[in-house]
Amino acid sequence: xxxxxxxxxxPRRSGDQPPAAYVIEGTFPDVVLRADAPVSAHFAVAFAQAxxxxxxxxxxxxRSIAKAAGVTxxxxxxxxxxxxxxxxxxxxxxxxxLQARLYPAYLHQQFSEPQPAANEPSAEAxxxx
Numbered sequence: 001x002x003x004x005x006x007x008x009x010x011p012r013r014s015g016d017q018p019p020a021a022y023v024i025e026g027t028f029p030d031v032v033l034r035a036d037a038p039v040s041a042h043f044a045v046a047f048a049q050a051x052x053x054x055x056x057x058x059x060x061x062x063r064s065i066a067k068a069a070g071v072t073x074x075x076x077x078x079x080x081x082x083x084x085x086x087x088x089x090x091x092x093x094x095x096x097x098l099q100a101r102l103y104p105a106y107l108h109q110q111f112s113e114p115q116p117a118a119n120e121p122s123a124e125a126x127x128x129x
Contacts, residue, residue, distance in 0.1 A: 016041075019084075022041045023082070031045060044086070047086055050103075052080060058098055069094045076094070
């Protein structure tokens with residue numbers, strides 16, 4: 001039988017700490033992260049910031065939002081406090097309940113390798129010369 005983590009929690013890989021462990025300034029989710037923070041911590045900050053804004057704009061209580069999302073109130077609090085990485089069930093449920101995009105869809109571009117412009121040869125092409 002597989003051992004599953006509690007709802008709303010994702011098992012840590014590579015020794016990553018909860019996102020809040022990488023904070024050097026501010027209160028989660030309005031924080032500055034350490035330079036060595038993993039990409040997942042940056043995604044967690046962006047998600048929690050979007051969640052916080054959507055909750056403020058919503059007319060319901062945090063408990064009613066959690067219930068509509070199919071997650072527990074403590075799960076939402078742990079996400080907002082940076083104590084856990086949100087799982088897909090929590091992300092999708094909260095987006096549907098709040099009718100808002102919360103997942104930082106384009107944040108990956110900040111962590112991508114720069115690509116050569118269309119008119120510039122790639123590094124591989126330069127090496128072949």
